[in-house]
Amino acid sequence: QQQVKQSPQSLIVQKGGISIINCAYENTAFDYFPWYQQFPGKGPALLIAIRPDVSEKKEGRFTISFNKSAKQFSLHIMDSQPGDSATYFCAASTGNQFYFGTGTSLTVIP
């Protein structure tokens, strides 16, 4: 049973466009929601993270929107660049345990 559901599985965006990846969860005990970026042949790297007492967090071109009542959160990549082409994973944590989404393969076309 997937604790964190992520969509879409793949995404193609034109350079300069907005990339949006969505995640949903059921367990209200989750209190930390990170997003990871993974390039081929590399381990995941933390991109941005949010806690449920905040509805939005922005770091540069990356923004997390968090809807606690709907139990959903999303990653927005503004002005998408070819260098953003990677696999993105959302995750949720209850403390010691982490649950990841199934990943979104993002391709940004020049």
Add this chain to the structure above:
Amino acid sequence: EAQVTQNPRYLITVTGKKLTVTCSQNMNHEYMSWYRQDPGLGLRQIYYSMNVEVTDKGDVPEGYKVSRKEKRNFPLILESPSPNQTSLYFCASTGTGGYHNEQFFGPGTRLTVL
């Protein structure tokens, strides 16, 4: 350079032959964890450790063992590997202050069990 290292990076073995994948971090992190990554399933946590001699099961612990005798090392042990353990494995560590801190991942170990 602050990093998490894993060895070996690639391993092909046969069913039932015990193996160990090593993980080491040089950041004096307390929390360490093992994940497996499979296509369409994302990353799934196998085991984690809050500190030396403290380990606990993650989401998919069956068929795996871990130990944490030193703070910097967290080996993953497959005592009798089976083909369904063919996967890409990642070790990760997080600094003091708990899980809300950044989790650093190693480069991965690609395991094939024939």
